[in-house]
Amino acid sequence: xxxxxxxxxxxxxxxxxxxxxxxxxxxxxxxxxxxxxxxxxxxxxxxxxxxxxxxxxxxxxxxxxxxxxxxxxxxxxxxxxxxxxxxxxxxxxxxxxxxxxxxxxxxxxxxxxxxxxxxxxxxxxxxxxxxxxxxxxxxxxxxxxxxxxxxxxxxxxxxxxxxxxxxxxxxxxxxxxxxxxxxxxxxxxxxxxxxxxxxxxxxxxxxxxxxxxxxxxxxxxxxxxxxxxxxxxxxxxxxxxxxxxxxxxxxxxxxxxxxxxxxxxxxxxxxxxxxxxxxxxxxxxxxxxxxxxxxxxxxxxxxxxxxxxxxxxxxxxxxxxxxxxxxxxxxxxxxxxxxxxxxxxxxxxxxxxxxxxxxxxxxxxxxxxxxxxxxxxxxxxxxxxxxxxxxxxxxxxxxxxxxxxxxxxxxxxxxxxxxxxxxxxxxxxxxxxxxxxxxxxxxxxxxxxxxxxxxxxxxxxxxxxxxxxxxxxxxxxxxxxxxxxxxxxxxxxxxxxxxxxxxxxxxxxxxxxxxxxxxxxxxxxxxxxxxxxxxxx
DNA sequence: ATCCGAGTTGGTTTC
DNA sequence: GGAAACCAACTCGGA
Numbered sequence: 001x002x003x004x005x006x007x008x009x010x011x012x013x014x015x016x017x018x019x020x021x022x023x024x025x026x027x028x029x030x031x032x033x034x035x036x037x038x039x040x041x042x043x044x045x046x047x048x049x050x051x052x053x054x055x056x057x058x059x060x061x062x063x064x065x066x067x068x069x070x071x072x073x074x075x076x077x078x079x080x081x082x083x084x085x086x087x088x089x090x091x092x093x094x095x096x097x098x099x100x101x102x103x104x105x106x107x108x109x110x111x112x113x114x115x116x117x118x119x120x121x122x123x124x125x126x127x128x129x130x131x132x133x134x135x136x137x138x139x140x141x142x143x144x145x146x147x148x149x150x151x152x153x154x155x156x157x158x159x160x161x162x163x164x165x166x167x168x169x170x171x172x173x174x175x176x177x178x179x180x181x182x183x184x185x186x187x188x189x190x191x192x193x194x195x196x197x198x199x200x201x202x203x204x205x206x207x208x209x210x211x212x213x214x215x216x217x218x219x220x221x222x223x224x225x226x227x228x229x230x231x232x233x234x235x236x237x238x239x240x241x242x243x244x245x246x247x248x249x250x251x252x253x254x255x256x257x258x259x260x261x262x263x264x265x266x267x268x269x270x271x272x273x274x275x276x277x278x279x280x281x282x283x284x285x286x287x288x289x290x291x292x293x294x295x296x297x298x299x300x301x302x303x304x305x306x307x308x309x310x311x312x313x314x315x316x317x318x319x320x321x322x323x324x325x326x327x328x329x330x331x332x333x334x335x336x337x338x339x340x341x342x343x344x345x346x347x348x349x350x351x352x353x354x355x356x357x358x359x360x361x362x363x364x365x366x367x368x369x370x371x372x373x374x375x376x377x378x379x380x381x382x383x384x385x386x387x388x389x390x391x392x393x394x395x396x397x398x399x400x401x402x403x404x405x406x407x408x409x410x411x412x413x414x415x416x417x418x419x420x421x422x423x424x425x426x427x428x429x430x431x432x433x434x435x436x437x438x439x440x441x442x443x444x445x446x447x448x449x450x451x452x453x454x455x456x457x458x459x460x461x462x463x464x465x466x467x468x469x470x471x472x473x474x475x476x477x478x479x480x481x482x483x484x485x486x487x488x489x490x491x492x493x494x495x496x497x498x499x500x501x502x503x504x505x506x507x508x509x510x511x512x513x514x515x516x517x518x519x520x521x522x523x524x525x526x527x528x529x530x531x532x533x534x535x536x537x
Numbered sequence: 538a539t540c541c542g543a544g545t546t547g548g549t550t551t552c
Numbered sequence: 553g554g555a556a557a558c559c560a561a562c563t564c565g566g567a
Contacts, residue, residue, distance in 0.1 A: 156566095157564090157565060158543085158564090158565060160543075160565095161565070238545090238546085411544095412547085412563075414562070421549090
């Protein structure tokens with residue numbers, strides 16, 4: 001029996017290890033490979049804080065367009081092409097299913113709330129019309145729903161318990177496609193080519209520096225190959241040992257944006273790592289190894305799909321209720337790389353220019369914004385990352401913000417990254433800072449991490465007067481970090497004594513009280529017995 | 538219900 | 553320069 005198949009690409013922008021595509025080609029009379037260009041994701045939004053659309057800054061849009069071009073080329077090499085349509089995805093797919101008399105619809109299963117809603121609508125429509133729907137799990141190593149089932153209906157909340165539950169992932173599909181079924185009749189007038197950034201309406205946007213990372217499956221496979229080539233490096237990889245200040249040769253694989261869009265199959269990556277491990281005497285293990293990194297990704301996917309309101313504080317059962325302050329000035333200083341702490345600001349500049357920075361650099365700025373210094377709500381930082389990162393991924397981004405803000409998973413709020421000394425140990429002369437904040441390039445080494453401490457004549461000689469050419473620190477780390485510890489202690493105490501859930505009113509009340517003068521806690525050993533009211537002075 | 542012990546990556550000082 | 557010891561000290565999932 002022969003059918004007309006529609007392969008709906010969203011993530012999974014690849015040919016290799018693509019079970020949805022494989023199935024779409026089986027006994028297909030015609031195959032229509034489709035991607036819908038969603039205006040929400042692509043069209044300019046001038047009210048956003050950075051150039052780009054409502055959903056994404058320009059770097060990730062560019063990455064997506066490159067990925068689409070590459071996919072189109074690969075499909076053409078197999079005798080087909082990518083058919084692009086502008087419009088609302090649900091509406092567009094429904095229309096195409098009718099128009100082309102589609103009997104089989106294939107798309108990769110996607111766990112994000114936005115996607116689940118979108119795909120549910122399409123799926124309902126297809127079922128009612130008698131269209132076969134095939135929606136395999138191929139974005140992740142495991143089916144998150146299966147992991148939750150194995151764990152008794154709840155997601156495991158620690159990495160170790162997660163590891164104990166999951167087994168070995170299934171191997172990637174063998175690459176067997178040598179040619180694709182032909183397209184049917186299409187009305188060319190409506191099909192668009194991959195647009196350029198300019199065609200999308202960004203012609204007048206001036207961006208000084210674009211991300212150095214190019215999108216697409218070809219680039220992903222090249223990068224994977226290059227990473228796996230250095231077997232010694234792969235075998236000895238330990239995430240915490242990498243230098244967050246390395247930018248010309250990043251300390252990690254930078255495969256995350258390719259995994260995010262599915263230009264690279266996580267299963268292929270996993271297999272590649274196993275192959276290297278077989279050839280070496282010993283290798284590092286999760287959580288710090290490269291396999292461990294892939295499993296962190298899985299962990300967050302499982303918890304995210306199994307936790308209602310995962311992406312917010314309110315109504316999120318695994319999230320500590322904390323009275324974050326509403327100081328927008330401090331938040332904007334952080335977002336705009338104007339905190340006056342060169343290391344923090346340099347990371348924020350790299351985020352904006354490259355859409356990527358090292359994991360530990362992300363830690364440093366996330367800690368600084370939330371529990372470490374500014375006490376700003378993690379959701380605000382999450383939104384900035386979500387927009388600017390080329391690898392931003394709903395489950396992983398939210399998971400890490402929960403982590404870093406000590407709202408979930410990690411609770412040692414006394415461990416605060418220093419905005420001055422943390423990066424110094426990796427990059428004492430401040431090469432990273434000088435690159436991303438050129439105004440500081442001539443600041444002497446002794447002052448590069450704390451330029452406000454430089455004597456005025458030194459500042460003048462370096463062509464960088466603090467307060468004029470580069471901001472003074474917006475806060476005093478020594479003072480605010482102590483205050484943050486106190487506030488976190490109070491918030492934790494409230495969370496543990498609250499009978500069921502902390503109400504918004506209780507939280508607001510605590511927040512107002514915490515803004516008052518700090519109390520002295522002289523005998524720290526007594527802290528355990530204290531109730532949150534004891535912190536209020 | 539209670540308790541154990543593990544937890545991806547802090548800072549500072551010392552050797 | 554890197555490792556180890558110390559500081560001050562925690563939480564809570566899972567058994």
